[in-house]
Amino acid sequence: MKSQKIQIDTIRKVFQYIKNYRILLSVSVVLAASTVALTLYVPILIGNAIDYIIGPDNVNFEAVAKILVKIAFAVGITSILEWLMHTINNNITYQVVRDIRKKAFRKIEILPLSYIDSHPHGEIVSRVIADTDQFAEGLLMGFTQLFTGVVTIIGTLIFMLTINVKITFIVVVLTPLSLFVANFIAKSTYSMFKLQSETRGEQTSLIEEMIDNVKIVQAFSYQEEVLRKFDEINRRLEKCSLRAVFFSSLTNPLTRFINSLVYAAVALAGAIAVIGGDVGSSMTVGGLSIFLSYANQYTKPFNEISGVITEMQNAIACAGRIFELIEEKPQIPDAEDAIILEKASGNVLFDNVAFSYVSERPLIRNLNLKVEPGQSVAIVGPTGSGKTTVINLLMRFYDVDSGGIKVEGIDIRDITRNSLRENYGMVLQDTWLKSGTIRENITMGKPEATEEEIIAAAKAAHAHSFIKRLEYGYDTVISEEGGSLSQGQKQLLSIARVMLCLPPMLILDEATSSIDTRTEVKIQEAFARLMQGRTSFIVAHRLSTIREADIILVMKDGDIIEQGTHDELLSQKGFYANLYNSQFEQ
Incomplete structure (x- = not known):
């Protein structure tokens, strides 16, 4: 329950950034609806063309030719609209990522020095660079496939209901099984992707530390020890990455298997309807081809959305680590009435100053010092x-724990x-x-x-x-x-x-x-x-x-x-x- 709450909280934070681009988002949704509508119109044209092929030496070539022109026109317009939609989705994704990176970098500049001193620098870099890249990939996939998939499901459902209600019912009952499978796997893989992201940060930290201090490592012949540490982290990263990828990769074949069962059931029921069975109202061969095409298009988004859900687990895990950095408590800001110190004369006073980096280990106690200018x-x-x-x-x-430091008679905290x-x-x-x-x-x-x-x-x-x-x-x-x-x-x-x-x-x-x-x-x-x-x-x-x-x-x-x-x-x-x-x- 705790991890689920964290995921929901992270998604809510992501949408806070996305809503700044609500106009582009609306245009993307409209384009997604338009491409889906045109995509669903093409099977109708194909079905009509099939119905004009009545039998040997009995083909209405003029009608088929007109339909082929319409199909070419619809496919061309669909391609242009999809290109526009992908361009807009890329724009939204990378503007959101830009905003998050900018906020993360600005937060680093105002974090207290105690945070920077107590966290490996490579791990911080990993959050801002690698985790943000992983998040961008998941978000882009979500925009590209989620919107189109949802609109496709709704559109095909409406079209199928107009053709045959009973066969549509078979499709609607069986297809959600793939979502249940995907949801089960997604819940299992979130913790794995989170561990993968954390281990990647640990590895980045070690690499940066090694590069920064390569002369010292070589001078003390410490290469083997560093290599041992790297191999140990690398093995852990391999293990958690394989687990995450393995379980997430189960989604696609399982959902495809369920979708194939749906397609077979629709084909069987539709064939019975064509030859005059009691499954529903009579249906032509062209009508069956339309329905089969719609059934395939209806189940396909479930497969894609299932893939998106598992990929989004990685993205959400990475986003969570970025937001942890962004939400770190910043250094105590300057007071609103803080004094701007002009050219100081150099009068400094330490008044009974006490300070420690760690509360259990006092460092400076009762420091008193008066320094005159010059x-x-x-x-x-x-x-x-x-x-x-x-x-x-x-x-x-760092700020003193007690006492005060004064410059020109003013406490430096003021x-x-x-x-x-x-x-x-x-x-x-x-x-x-x-x-x-x-x-x-x-x-x-x-x-x-x-x-x-x-x-x-x-x-x-x-x-x-x-x-x-x-x-x-x-x-x-x-x-x-x-x-x-x-x-x-x-x-x-x-x-x-x-x-x-x-x-x-x-x-x-x-x-x-x-x-x-x-x-x-x-x-x-x-x-x-x-x-x-x-x-x-x-x-x-x-x-x-x-x-x-x-x-x-x-x-x-x-x-x-x-x-x-x-x-x-x-x-x-x-x-x-x-x-x-x-x-x-x-």
Whole structure:
């Protein structure tokens, strides 16, 4: 019952998207009715032509010729109308799929970072791409065959009743058996198709993870283990796919068998009627051919609709996974009266902040810190102490559990996210580039920048020299992986972005970790000039790079255990002094 309720709920959601194209849908239904009417008219013409063939040397060729012209005309018009109907159905299907994909992608952009961090990226990609494609195929089949099939059933039923009521009754009683069979199989296959879709997402996730980290996999000779995992998922996908396809494929032969029984019963009853039996009113040979044609056309849609029903199980299962993503709870939106933060001076206050990624494992507790405009704050500590978490809270990628963070005396939860983040310049250890030119990657935060500003920023980041050596300079196209650029060159481009924007506050999370020592010295000099008059938060493992910081926070297990300048902390001979000296032991 639960799975049936989910299916009905999913179908209802699909129709919410389809109703936006109700005009095209109405035209499609009219075209379906027109093609069916013409298709049903052709057997009448054929039956009449047969009746004009009375016997040997007794054929009304003139009448037969006129009927053949009518048949050709009807078939030609039917073909044109069917082409129009299929075109419109394709249009509706892919516009609906476009709308769903757009909504899913927009939802990804506003999902809380906790969702993205806790779900495999390949699985999310699978929902937006593969599941949507599967849904499109099922929806297209539904539009193409469902409408035509329903109209054909109604039309043939009316025509058959006008010819012979008793034989029509035989057809009507026997044919629904195929629908009962299809419905039984469809209920059984929904869970199989859902499992198939989920396993496909798991496989996509593993493939993406493997491709993204192929160097690490090869460096640690982890290929066999990855292959083992892939084979295990592949076997599960094979098993559930075979089960789903096998059971769904039973529909067609079973319904065809039932339809053949119906056709045989109609042929027998009709033959008796033709030779003067008591089945019903007298019927000509032409009339019998018409009835047999109608009986075949009446049962055929049941077979097609049965196929559609089983195919739709896959489509509905995929649609359900897409809607799960679309209906995920988004990040807490900005309040309607949220303040737009203009050019900040850099006044930041942590007021008794507590935060944890998982409620059972507290990370940051009672964090208090006051940063004056223009001060540089270095955050150091062992791995997992909460350094990067502080950055996530500053940028409001995550919201604090209790306490508050204030910028310019305003709680950042009362500031729009966009305006808050526009006041920060951020360089991370993990660089991110987009597919496009070098120029587009540098101007990401300031698209309207002039050529002179771009070059000045690149020179300040010491990236100009290697950019000019590229084949097309600033117009060189790179992929999101950076193409032939080294990790250090990619980091220089990230630094150039910040140099171009010149924000009032800076966040540097191991910003020079991938850069050679000589270039690092130059970058540190550039950062020193950039940080003058700007509030800066610096996360560093190499303690030699933060000796000039105004405040050094030493974190351990989410707590600030020491705080002060470099000289003050060394004189205390505590945790920081041990950490610093360990890096410079002879």
